[in-house]
Amino acid sequence: MRFDRIRLQNFKCYEETDVRLDAGVTVIHGLNGSGKSSLLEACFFALYGAKALDKTLDEIVTIGAEETVVELEFSHDGGQYQIRRRIRVSNGDARTAECVMDGPSGTTEGATDVRNRVAGLLRMDTDAFVNCAYVRQGEVNKLINASPSTRQDMIDDLLQLGKLEEYRERASDARLGVGRVRDDKQGALSELDDQIAQKEAKNLHEQRNELETELSSVTADIENYEENKQKAEQSREQAASIIEEYEEKRTELDELDEEMTTLREEIEATERAREELASEIDETRTSLTDATERRDSLVGHLDGLDTSPEALDSERVDADLSAVTDEIEELTEQIREASVEKQEADSDAENHREQAEQLDTDAREARAEAEELDAEIEETESFVETKREDLSEMAEEIEELRESFSEEPVEFGEAETHYESVTEELGECRETRAERQATLENERERLAEAEQLLEAGKCPECGQPVEQSPHVDSIGERRERVDELETELQELEERIENLESNRDAAEQLREREERIEDLEANRDNLEQLVDQRETTLEEKRERIETLREQADDAEAEAEQKREAATEAEQRATEQQEQIASYNQQKAELADRRERLETLSETLDQIERLSETAERLRDEREQKKSLNDERRERLSAKRDRRDELREEFDEDRIETAREEKAEAEDYIEKVTEALSDLESKQSTLQERLGAIGNELDQLEELRERREELTGTVEQLESLHDEAAELAEMYGTLRAQLRRQNVDNLERMLNETFDLVYENDTYARIELDGEYRLTVYQKDGEELDPDQLSGGERALFNLSLRCAIYRLLAEGIEGAAPMPPLILDEPTVFLDSGHVTQLVELIESMRERGVEQILVVSHDEELIDAADDLVTVTKDTTTNRSTVERGRLDERVVELS
Known part of the structure; x- marks a missing residue:
């Protein structure tokens, strides 16, 4: 893998920067605080996003800027890739506004998806990248200062041995889970045995025989009582029939009285009607006289009307009436035209009135809606109060827990x-x-x-x-x-x-x-x-x-x-x-x-x-x-x-009433007795049913015990298999770690011997738990902490390079390694140790590391560079700029 180009906009101290990076050794040089490390942090951020930052997103945005853009182009395994991340600041909060990765297999969007794709591509997450390829400023002694267990976890994760531990833990968890299930099943089996013993101790078959005998006796008593009750009901029905016949005749008498009364009333009403008809006849005669007089009076008041008896008939009067009607119709048409105009005016008035009413209605509806909203506000306030109480209850439960x-x-x-x-x-x-x-x-x-x-x-x-x-x-x-x-x-x-x-x-x-x-x-x-x-x-x-x-x-x-x-x-x-x-x-x-x-x-x-x-x-x-x-x-x-x-025979009716009462009294008593017997019968049947159910349950319990016994045996076998699997993963991990420890120890000694010329030290030993020991020529053991500051720093760089080599050679080219990045590696080195660092860098290049990026303010490292990137900062604007050129070109410019 190789970084090809990094473009920055408003990233920390960089306003606009575009840097191309080539294969080989590139030294990023400049004074302390000029912004050298920020270039590598930008590359790291482009790959892994917020996970690569020690702090928050808003700290990478240039002060006063609203947006930061980072673009990284890199080559990997023969393919070209580009990642673009854009951070937007809104209301003081910085968020990822855009994150896109383009490559041979397509486009990936979203910060999480891009980070996961990069981790899959490099076979390294953020921590693995830092522990293997990226020696950040101030962390050169990270591995040697770590505890053996922490160092072991770091290297195991890089070598993918953590997966075996994960598998072993899964197998162990499975064994525990199977054990719990087995214990539960064994407990259930014990409970089944207890339940079966309890039911067998009840002598259920004997109880059922006794209950069946008692039920037979109760059933016979019920049949006897029901026979007597039937006879009493027959007596009651006979007496009721006599009483009913009496009631029917009594009803017929009442109906006859009513009908006779009705006939008398109808006769009287009809006689009154005849009298009224006589009166109407007299009134009709009077009206006829009045009509004749009215006719004579009307004839006298109508001018121009022929009143002779032969001319005074309905047809002649109707003809005169038709003529007058025509004249009235003429006036009616004139009135209609005037009425149309009036109607138009009335319509306008009505429309205006209706519109006014509609507006009044709208106003009322608006006020009604306002009243409804007032009610809703009251209901919502009640809801809020209730939920506040719920919150209080939840707080109490949280406090108790x-x-x-x-x-x-x-x-x-x-x-x-x-x-x-x-x-x-x-x-x-x-x-x-x-x-x-x-x-x-x-x-x-x-x-x-x-x-x-x-x-x-x-x-x-x-x-x-x-x-x-x-x-x-x-x-x-x-x-x-x-x-x-x-x-x-x-x-x-x-x-x-x-x-x-x-x-x-x-x-x-x-x-x-x-x-x-x-x-x-x-x-x-x-x-x-x-x-x-x-x-x-x-x-x-x-x-x-x-x-x-x-x-x-x-x-x-x-x-x-x-x-x-x-x-x-x-x-x-x-x-x-x-x-x-x-x-x-x-x-x-x-x-x-x-x-x-x-x-x-x-x-x-x-x-x-x-x-x-x-x-x-x-x-x-x-x-x-x-x-x-x-x-x-x-x-x-x-x-x-x-x-x-x-x-009517009153004595017979009274006798029938007495017999009916006696029958009803007996039926009531026998019904009560039957109810008791039927209740007893129902109880006995229920007890029989319960015993039957218990017998069925006993059989089911025996079947379940047989089935559960087989399940427990299977779980015992599965529990043993899970334990063997967990042990196998643990053994395999220990064997693989031993192999990797041997290889890492060999590479560490090769690297240390190559760059360290002091004959004081003979070799370095790495045990199975990744504890490091330095042996002097005289055989004395030294802890790495006993080395001088420069020797310890050089020792750590040798260890990091050895880990890088181990991963590169172990992968066998299937997934090319990322650039080897050293950020201010000379902090603890004197001049002599810097020379040895140069040799270390040269050896890594000779071993096939395609790209090595070194950030340093030390002039001596420039000699080891194929390319030089110089970073300077304007003290007035606090903005950094980058100047890039081949080393030989820079030498020419300086001369």
């Missing part, structure tokens, strides 16, 4: 760390066990080989004849070593068992802590909901104010419409006066037409009254015949009533 940690071995917030600590210690014990097992196996093999040599008469150490060897007694030491390892393994097994139990307890604490976190998250969500509702309250109050303003506007406009309506009404009044004039003329003609109509009607009335008088006389005669018929029917009903009265 937090207080429960006072009785635990860890404080709240430390459960996860405690769990990880126990898990880490458990993992370390398991790894140690695997290593001890591998060592024990080796020691046993060496002991067996030594014993074979000894039996053959040869030295266990050198293979020489025993009489010539000084090492014969070492075989006893080997046996002691085997015994010590076996004892240590036993202690480790006990320690692992205790740690597994502690981890289960720690996991429960972690779950309780997660419950608190969930409650706190729910509380935050509920608080947001309450805040939203309170915001809604303010919006509704603003809406109420708007509605009431609209109502005021509508009422004002309604008043204007009413004024326009008044003007239209005035126009209508003027047309009405014209219509009145026409109507006066029309009224005079109408008066004549009315007299003619009245005369015509009177002539018709005289004819009708004559006919009516004749009809009323006929009707009066018909009503007389109807009453004669009713009187005959009344006489027949009176005879039937007397006949029924003679048939």
Whole structure:
């Protein structure tokens, strides 16, 4: 992999910068504080985003700028890639506004997706990149200063050995899970055995036989009582029949009395009607006389009318009436035209009135909506108050859960760390066990080989004849070593068992802590909901104010419409006066037409009254015949009533009532007895059913026990397999780590020997737990911390380069390594050590590292550079600029 180009806009101290980077060694040179390291931080940020920053996004944005843009172009495994990240500052908060990665396999968008794609491409996440390829300023001694376990984790993660530990932990967790399930199933099996024993102790079959005998007796009693009850019901029905017959005759008598009363009333009503008809006949005669007189009077008041008897008929009167009607129609047309104009004015007035009413309605609706919103505000305020109470309850539960940690071995917030600590210690014990097992196996093999040599008469150490060897007694030491390892393994097994139990307890604490976190998250969500509702309250109050303003506007406009309506009404009044004039003329003609109509009607009335008088006389005669018929029917009903009265026997009815009462009393008693027996029968049936169910349950329990026994056996086998799998992963990890330790130790010594010319040190040793030891020529051991500052820094750089080589050679070209980046590596080096650093850089280039980037203010490193990038800062603007050129070109410029 190689960085090709980095472009910056408003990144820290860079306003606009575009730097091209080539293969080989590039030295980024400049004074302290000029912004050299920021170029490499920009490359690191382009790859991994916010994860690459020690602080926050807003600190990379140039002060006073609103936006930062970082673009990185790089080559990897034969492909060309480009990443663009744009950070936007809004209201003092910096956020990623754009993140895009283009490459041979397409485009990836989004900060998280781009970071994951880069990690997959390089097979390194942020931490791995820093631990392997990027020696950041001030971290040159990071690996040597780390604890052995931390250094072990760093290197194991780089070499992907963490996956094996992850698999081993999964297998171990699976074993624990299977163990828990097995224990649960065994507990369930024990419970089933107890349940089966309890049910078998009840003698369920014997109980069922006794209950069936008792149920048979109760059933016989029920049948006897039901037979007696049936007889009593028959007696009751016979008595009821007699009483019912009596009631029917009593009803018929009552009906006859009612019908006779009705007939008498009808006869009386018909007689009154005949009298009324007689009166109507007299009135009709009187009306006929009046009509004749009215006819004569009308004829006298109609000018120009021929009143001779032969001319005074309806047809002649109708002809005169038609002529008057024509004249009236003419006036009516004139009135209609005037009415149209009046109607238009009335319509305008009505429209204005309706619009005014609609505006009034709008105003009322707006005010009504405002009232509804007032009610909603009250309801929302009640809701907010309720939710505030819920928040208080959640806070109490959180407080109780937090207080429960006072009785635990860890404080709240430390459960996860405690769990990880126990898990880490458990993992370390398991790894140690695997290593001890591998060592024990080796020691046993060496002991067996030594014993074979000894039996053959040869030295266990050198293979020489025993009489010539000084090492014969070492075989006893080997046996002691085997015994010590076996004892240590036993202690480790006990320690692992205790740690597994502690981890289960720690996991429960972690779950309780997660419950608190969930409650706190729910509380935050509920608080947001309450805040939203309170915001809604303010919006509704603003809406109420708007509605009431609209109502005021509508009422004002309604008043204007009413004024326009008044003007239209005035126009209508003027047309009405014209219509009145026409109507006066029309009224005079109408008066004549009315007299003619009245005369015509009177002539018709005289004819009708004559006919009516004749009809009323006929009707009066018909009503007389109807009453004669009713009187005959009344006489027949009176005879039937007397006949029924003679048939009544009061003593028989009383006897029937007594028998009915006695039967009902017996039925009530026997019904109660039957109810008790049926209840008892139901109870017995339920008990029988319950015993039947228990017998079925007993059979089901036996079947479940058989099935559960097989499940427990399968879980036992699965538990053993999971334990073997976890042990296999631990052993494999220990073996692979041993191989990597050997390779890393070899490369570290090669690198250290290459760059360190002092004959004081003989070699460096790296044990299985990544503890480093320096050996002097005289065999004395030194801890790296005992080296001088420069030697220690050079030692660490050698270790980092060795790790880089190990990864590069282990990958075998499948995933090319990123550039080797050294940020201010000379901080702790004197002049002599800087020269050795130059040799180290040169050796890494010769070993095939495609690109090495060195940030330094030291002039001596310039000699090791293929390219030189010079960074300067303007002290007045505090902005940095970059100047790039080949080293030979710069030399020419300087000369």
